[in-house]
Amino acid sequence: MSKFSEELAQAFQTVSLRPTAQRYAVLEFLARRRVHATAAEIFDALNRDDPRASRATVYNNLHSLAKAGLVREVHGEGKAARFDASLHxxxxxxxxxxxxxxxxxxxxxxxxxxxxxxxxxxxxxxxxxxxxxxxxxxxxxxxx
Amino acid sequence: MSKFSEELAQAFQTVSLRPTAQRYAVLEFLARRRVHATAAEIFDALNRDDPRASRATVYNNLHSLAKAGLVREVHGEGKAARFDASLHxxxxxxxxxxxxxxxxxxxxxxxxxxxxxxxxxxxxxxxxxxxxxxxxxxxxxxxx
DNA sequence: TCTAAATTTAGAATAAGTCTAAAGCAAGGA
DNA sequence: TCCTTGCTTTAGACTTATTCTAAATTTAGA
Missing domain, CATH: 3.30.1490.190 (Ferric-uptake regulator, C-terminal dimerisarion domain)
Known part of the structure; x- marks a missing residue:
């Protein structure tokens, strides 16, 4: 297990959120990116490979992760919200x-x-x- | 002319935005309020008395005022954007x-x-x- | 007054995000 | 291991926020 995935697993541990495949994929995607993504971008990216995730699941997880403090919602110029991993x-x-x-x-x-x-x-x-x-x-x- | 409306007029002057009735009404509404309003709230409020304003006009003006720095767009918990006068x-x-x-x-x-x-x-x-x-x-x- | 550019409008159109009800999983106890 | 219970996922319909359109009106300045 890489340092990186250990860190993610650790993060789930400490906030006691179930690390489902989809939830993990959402957090991983955000943690790897430099530019902040919209929910639509995350949805598209996740549905290029497994595990897939429905639109609702992407939103569900963005919200649960945000509530746990692992993700932040930021608003820039456009109307769609943008999200980023806030591990640090x-x-x-x-x-x-x-x-x-x-x-x-x-x-x-x-x-x-x-x-x-x-x-x-x-x-x-x-x-x-x-x-x-x-x-x-x-x-x-x-x-x- | 009250101190207050003078200040608004002044504000339009300094950013050289045309003080149309609708635009003035939008800024005035925000400047008088303590709690930040959504576009829908502003739309409803303006259409209780003259001058009326269409939905598009409310948005147009919120954007032109924001661009000029007289209004700020803030995002809280809900999905609708909230606006406030940022004269100070x-x-x-x-x-x-x-x-x-x-x-x-x-x-x-x-x-x-x-x-x-x-x-x-x-x-x-x-x-x-x-x-x-x-x-x-x-x-x-x-x-x- | 005249003109060009900015503004307003109603309503249609788009886009973002939420909801629903059914089905699938995960964690922990017996 | 096998339940049970409570999260989680799903597709797609739905709601709501915001933008667009094209025509009519207003404004500032020459």
Missing amino acids: PHHHFVCETCGDIEDLPWFDLPPGFSRSAAGKREVRAYEIVFRGVCVRCRGTRGVR | PHHHFVCETCGDIEDLPWFDLPPGFSRSAAGKREVRAYEIVFRGVCVRCRGTRGVR
């Missing part, structure tokens, strides 16, 4: 030109920032979303 | 229990944070999204 914490960058979403390395807010901002609310998580122009789109500046 | 900068808090989205007072990231995180990307804006349990939902804890 990170922030996000949304390109306003091409709509792609990229991961940025994690850093904590200075202690006290979130507490004072949130008042009496209970903060369970946070992320910073940066918007702007990605490296690829900066390169083609003016060409359009 | 702020961060967001999404309640994982009831799905409501609240504004948090703005604070800057410590200088250097965003620059080093984003690498060669051009950052035009950022926001911090906190998730957790809002004050109202904390109160009803355990009742369910």
